[in-house]
Amino acid sequence: MNFNALFKPKTLAVIGVSLNNDRHPANVIYNKNNLRFQAEVFPVNDRGGILQGEMVYSRISDIPQEVDLAVIAVRSQMVPDIIAECIDAKVGGAVVISGGFAEIGRKDLQERMVSLASEAGFPFIGPNCLGIYSPPHMDTFFLPSERMVRPDRGRVALISQSGGTLVDQMSKFADEGIGLSLAVSIGNKALIRELDLLKYFAHDTGTDVMAFYVEGFEKNEGRKFVLAAGRCPKPVIVLKSGKSPGGSRAISSHTASMAGDYEVFSAVASQYGVVEARNEFELLSFCEALSCYNQSIEGRIGIITTSGGHGALAVDACSSRGLSVPTLSDQHQAEIRERVSSRVRAIASFSNPIDLTGSAVDDDFIAAAKFLSSMEEVDCVLILLLPYTPGVTSDLAARLSQIYRQAGKPLIAYVPHVEKYGIFIEGFEFNRIPVAHSIEGTVQMAEAMRRCQPC
Amino acid sequence: MKKGIRDILSASKDTGWVLEPQAKHLFSLAGLEVPRFTWATTEGEAVRFAQEIGYPAVAKVVSPRIVHKSDCDGVAVGIDTDRELTETFTRFSQVEDFAGVLVEEMVLGLELIVGAKIDYQFGPVILLGIGGTGVEVYRDITLRMAPLRERDVESMIKDLKAGRLLEGYRGSEPINRSELIRLLITFSELVMDLEEFIESIDLNPVICSSTSCVVADARIMLKETEERS
Numbered sequence: 001m002n003f004n005a006l007f008k009p010k011t012l013a014v015i016g017v018s019l020n021n022d023r024h025p026a027n028v029i030y031n032k033n034n035l036r037f038q039a040e041v042f043p044v045n046d047r048g049g050i051l052q053g054e055m056v057y058s059r060i061s062d063i064p065q066e067v068d069l070a071v072i073a074v075r076s077q078m079v080p081d082i083i084a085e086c087i088d089a090k091v092g093g094a095v096v097i098s099g100g101f102a103e104i105g106r107k108d109l110q111e112r113m114v115s116l117a118s119e120a121g122f123p124f125i126g127p128n129c130l131g132i133y134s135p136p137h138m139d140t141f142f143l144p145s146e147r148m149v150r151p152d153r154g155r156v157a158l159i160s161q162s163g164g165t166l167v168d169q170m171s172k173f174a175d176e177g178i179g180l181s182l183a184v185s186i187g188n189k190a191l192i193r194e195l196d197l198l199k200y201f202a203h204d205t206g207t208d209v210m211a212f213y214v215e216g217f218e219k220n221e222g223r224k225f226v227l228a229a230g231r232c233p234k235p236v237i238v239l240k241s242g243k244s245p246g247g248s249r250a251i252s253s254h255t256a257s258m259a260g261d262y263e264v265f266s267a268v269a270s271q272y273g274v275v276e277a278r279n280e281f282e283l284l285s286f287c288e289a290l291s292c293y294n295q296s297i298e299g300r301i302g303i304i305t306t307s308g309g310h311g312a313l314a315v316d317a318c319s320s321r322g323l324s325v326p327t328l329s330d331q332h333q334a335e336i337r338e339r340v341s342s343r344v345r346a347i348a349s350f351s352n353p354i355d356l357t358g359s360a361v362d363d364d365f366i367a368a369a370k371f372l373s374s375m376e377e378v379d380c381v382l383i384l385l386l387p388y389t390p391g392v393t394s395d396l397a398a399r400l401s402q403i404y405r406q407a408g409k410p411l412i413a414y415v416p417h418v419e420k421y422g423i424f425i426e427g428f429e430f431n432r433i434p435v436a437h438s439i440e441g442t443v444q445m446a447e448a449m450r451r452c453q454p455c
Numbered sequence: 456m457k458k459g460i461r462d463i464l465s466a467s468k469d470t471g472w473v474l475e476p477q478a479k480h481l482f483s484l485a486g487l488e489v490p491r492f493t494w495a496t497t498e499g500e501a502v503r504f505a506q507e508i509g510y511p512a513v514a515k516v517v518s519p520r521i522v523h524k525s526d527c528d529g530v531a532v533g534i535d536t537d538r539e540l541t542e543t544f545t546r547f548s549q550v551e552d553f554a555g556v557l558v559e560e561m562v563l564g565l566e567l568i569v570g571a572k573i574d575y576q577f578g579p580v581i582l583l584g585i586g587g588t589g590v591e592v593y594r595d596i597t598l599r600m601a602p603l604r605e606r607d608v609e610s611m612i613k614d615l616k617a618g619r620l621l622e623g624y625r626g627s628e629p630i631n632r633s634e635l636i637r638l639l640i641t642f643s644e645l646v647m648d649l650e651e652f653i654e655s656i657d658l659n660p661v662i663c664s665s666t667s668c669v670v671a672d673a674r675i676m677l678k679e680t681e682e683r684s
Contacts, residue, residue, distance in 0.1 A: 222576030223600065252472075252522050253676050254590050255570025255582045256655040259598055264574045267598035271607060 001123040003192075003200045005092025007134050007182060009039050009068030013060055013091070015082055016074035016098075017043040017051055025097055025142030026073035027051075032145045039138040042067070061089040068092040071131065071140045076100030079127065080112040087120040094124040095131035095140045102188050103128050110190050117191055129187025130163035133170070133180075141185075143167065154179010155208035156291045157201045159194060161186055161215045169213075169283065177429040178288045181207040193218075195225050202232045209290045211237040211283060222265065230272035235290040235452045239277040240265055273453045282444055288434045289445035290452060293410040297379040299323035299450040301443075302372035303353035305384035306360050306392075310414075310439060311353030314382055317443040323450065326377045328352045339367040352378075361391035366399055373407035380449065382442045383413045387421040397427030404433065410449060412442045456648050459484045464652050464677070470519045473675035476557050482658070482670050485645045487638060489670045492559035498544045501558045502537050508560045510535045515557045515672075516547040522674065525588055532561060562671055564664035565620055565630055569639065571601070571646040571656040573678075579646045583611045583639065585620070586660035593617075603643040608636045621663070630663040638668045654678050 012033055018024035022031075026043075030051070033041040042065075043051050048058040057063050060070060060082075070086045072079055076098050086094055101110040110127065117124055125131055131140030135153060139145075141163075149171035156178060160166035163185040173180055181204070184197060194212055201207045210232075217225065229236040243262045269276040275290070277283035301323050305311045315325050328336075333350035340348065340356065344364050349355045354372070356364045365383065372381045383400060385392065397413070404411050413428045413435040415421055428435035436442045463481045467473040473481065476494035483489045491508050494517065495501035505512045516529035524530050529550065531543045540558070547556050568586035573579055577600055584596030597614035599607045612618060612635070623629035638661065646656065654676045662671045 217576040219575055220578050222574075223578045226577070226600070253570065253572075253655040253657045253674060254568060254659060255572050255657050256676070257591060258584070258594060258596050259570070259572045259574065259580055259582055261574075261576065264572075264577055264580050264598055268577050268580065268600045271599050271610075 001093075001121050001196075003093070003123055003196075005068040006095070006123055006125065007132060007200075007204075008137050009092065010137075011063075011065055011068050012039040012041045012138050013044050013057075013063060013067045013070045014041060015044040015060065015070055015072045017045050017056060019045065019047070019049045019051060019056065024073070026071070028142045028144055029071055029073065029097070029140055033138050036145055037138045038136050039068070040065070041138075060085055060091060063089075066090065069138070070094040071097060073097040073142070076106060076109055076127070080109060080116060083113050083116050083122070083124065087116065087122050091122075093122065095129070096124055096126035096187075097129065097131060097140065097142060098126075099128040101127045101190070110188065114190050123192055124190075125184065125192050126187045127190060130166065130185035132185075133183040141167070149174045151178060151180040153181070154291060155181055155206070156287050157181045157197075157204070157207040157210050158183040158213075159186065159197050159201075159210065160184070160213040161189065162213060163187065165213050169211075169280070172280075172284055173287070176284055176288055177425075177435075178284070178291060193221070195221065195228060198225065198228050198232065198236065202228075202234060207234070208294055209235045209237065209287060211277075211287050212239070213283075214238055214240045216242060222268070226268050226272040226274055229274045233454075235275060235294060236273075237275045237277050237283065237286045237290065237448075238269060239280065239283045270451060270453075275448055275451045281441075282448075285434075285436065285441055285444040286448035288436075289410075289412065289448040292432050292434045293449060295410065295449060296453050297410065297446065297449045299446065300377060300379045301325050301446055302375070302378035302381040303384065304356065304365060304368045304372065304381065305353055306356050306358055306386050306389045307384070308349070308353075308355050310384040310386070311355050313439045314384060314443060315353060317440050318446075321443055321447045323443065323446055325352055328375075328377075332371075332375065336368055336371045339371065340364045358389055359391065360389060362393055362396045362399065365392070365396055366403070369400055369403050369411065370407070373403055373409040373411075378409065380410045380412065380446050382446065383411055384439060384442070385413055385415050385424065387415060387424045394423045394427050397424065397433060398431050401428075401431035401433050410446075412436065412445045414439055414442045457484050460649075464649075467675075467677060471677055471679075472522060473673075473677070474517055474519065474554065475515060475524075475673060476517060476555075478673035478675050479557075479670065481675070482645075482673055486641050487670050488667055489673075490559040490562050492557055494555050495544075495558050496555040498541045501540055501544050501556055504558050505534070505537070505540055511561045512540065513559050513561050514540060514543045514547070515559075516550055517554045517557055518550050518552045519554065520552045521550065559671075562662045562664075562669045564662040564667075564669075565627075566660035566671075567635075567663055567668075568596070568657065568659040569642055569661050569670075570658065571642070571653070573650055573654060579643075579650050581611075581639065581643050581646065583615070585615065585617045590659060601643040602647050603640055605636065605640065608639045611639070628665040631665055631667060634666075634668045635663055638670075652678060
């Protein structure tokens with residue numbers, strides 16, 4: 001099946017628009033695409049008529065152009081027939097927004113749809129979903145544009161079984177400055193499932209990182225998914241719900257009792273280099289870190305700060321997440337001392353964490369970061385930046401990013417996230433250095449790279 | 456799959472699990488090391504075998520009703536005399552559906568658990584952990600999807616919190632690592648072949664020493680009959 005019509009359509013039919021209810025999901029979808037997106041959009045309703053001065057087509061086959069994507073928002077009983085019409089009219093694919101299928105016990109309707117579509121090689125997303133957000137082409141979410149928080153265009157594809165979770169993550173992406181390539185809500189995932197999208201996005205040139213929210217896999221589907229993720233050169237992050245143990249079914253072997261659904265998922269994910277996000281906070285930090293750095297580290301952390309307390313807390317966080325903070329040799333310490341400004345030289349501590357003290361200036365950060373980035377013993381550097389340090393300026397982030405581009409060692413920053421320091425935060429974000437809200441957050445980002453092991 | 460293995464599985468269909476003597480036979484057919492054992496149905500047989508392998512010996516009750524033998528006092532270790540063995544035999548013969556006594560040589564070493572489960576989402580998975588009767592108390596275990604590659608096995612051993620015990624701790628000799636690796640890989644291949652038949656397997660304990668890794672107890676839980684083709 002070819003998914004291009006689904007994700008990059010040039011023409012879009014919205015089937016089921018209402019002539020008298022502007023809040024109908026189909027109308028919301030029609031309006032937002034008509035006003036804001038590039039795909040040409042056609043309204044369809046079997047009664048025909050006029051909507052906002054535009055002609056409403058009574059059948060999809062009446063549309064005078066080839067239709068790439070049909071968005072279907074009609075009553076569930078009618079959906080299989082509409083799918084058949086789309087196939088006859090040579091539409092490229094569909095998003096089925098409508099609910100009322102397997103989730104309420106109407107497996108029969110869902111199965112009819114699937115058998116029609118698979119026979120014809122006709123791809124569709126859903127049913128019972130929000131569908132696809134694919135700027136600048138189109139957006140099938142039935143949420144008014146003005147109510148949505150849209151992240152910047154970027155390199156992370158989000159795929160979610162739950163539409164609500166997806167939209168929520170999108171607003172958090174926007175808040176954290178994480179760029180999104182595409183978002184897909186797959187709902188009942190009757191035909192197109194996580195594995196199909198993994199394979200598609202593995203080849204999508206606009207996507208560098210995939211993040212999935214998964215509630216459950218079918219029989220052996222998890223196995224196929226991790227095997228495919230293991231072969232995929234792009235980082236795959238998975239947040240999976242269902243961590244609490246299931247029912248109290250009598251279990252007569254120790255292995256069955258200890259290898260619960262979640263334990264198995266977690267172990268198998270890491271075996272195949274899938275990055276498991278244990279909660280939504282990790283999902284965000286992992287997306288941010290891996291969208292800046294598609295590389296693995298062993299987890300030997302260098303830390304640069306102007307506050308001893310920040311350094312000590314970072315060391316603790318590293319050790320609780322299985323990352324090491326190697327102590328620098330006397331000779332290395334002496335070498336760094338040589339390179340910093342004379343006021344700092346006398347009072348700073350260089351053992352790792354490197355505490356440059358409140359007297360530090362930009363050049364001291366640069367010298368320390370350059371040195372750590374050149375060391376064999378360190379494979380990732382945390383910069384704990386306190387923007388109220390008098391000698392530090394907002395130019396620092398851009399200069400630090402140059403060090404990454406030369407040395408190739410990932411840098412991760414902490415800046416307190418308050419409005420006043422926005423210019424520092426943006427400095428890092430615009431220069432593609434991930435920047436966390438908290439010390440713990442920087443360490444979480446480093447952990448993402450440690451967990452993202454090539455298979 | 457070897458015919459002997461298939462025969463044991465089909466003979467156990469009705470019970471839903473494989474009795475220990477048959478499970479041991481199955482694993483030895485698959486190339487895993489098990490203690491020398493016999494399945495004695497009379498006291499005479501039990502004593503004759505114990506004398507042949509030499510004391511101390513281990514005796515375990517065999518009954519299709521008893522999945523967890525130690526829960527009902529059905530395991531006796533360190534039996535040193537004929538008399539002790541006959542007494543144990545008599546005691547075991549009181550249990551419901553008594554089907555004999557398994558008599559075997561006593562093996563010493565570090566107790567591990569090696570297990571398998573056919574997971575709904577991920578298919579066959581393999582478990583390695585610190586074994587014995589306290590497995591579910593300590594829960595020092597690690598899991599991987601089968602079939603295991605050698606690097607999976609290496610990382611499993613590294614995962615165990617009590618991994619230092621395997622390397623020889625406070626004067627004890629390290630366990631034979633290459634035997635453990637061989638056991639895990641052989642076991643994982645066997646589990647791939649048994650996927651359609653089994654629900655889970657416990658090899659608990661697997662007793663590891665500097666020379667060998669021996670499957671000292673084994674339990675195979677079969678899939679519900681109606682699911683089996």
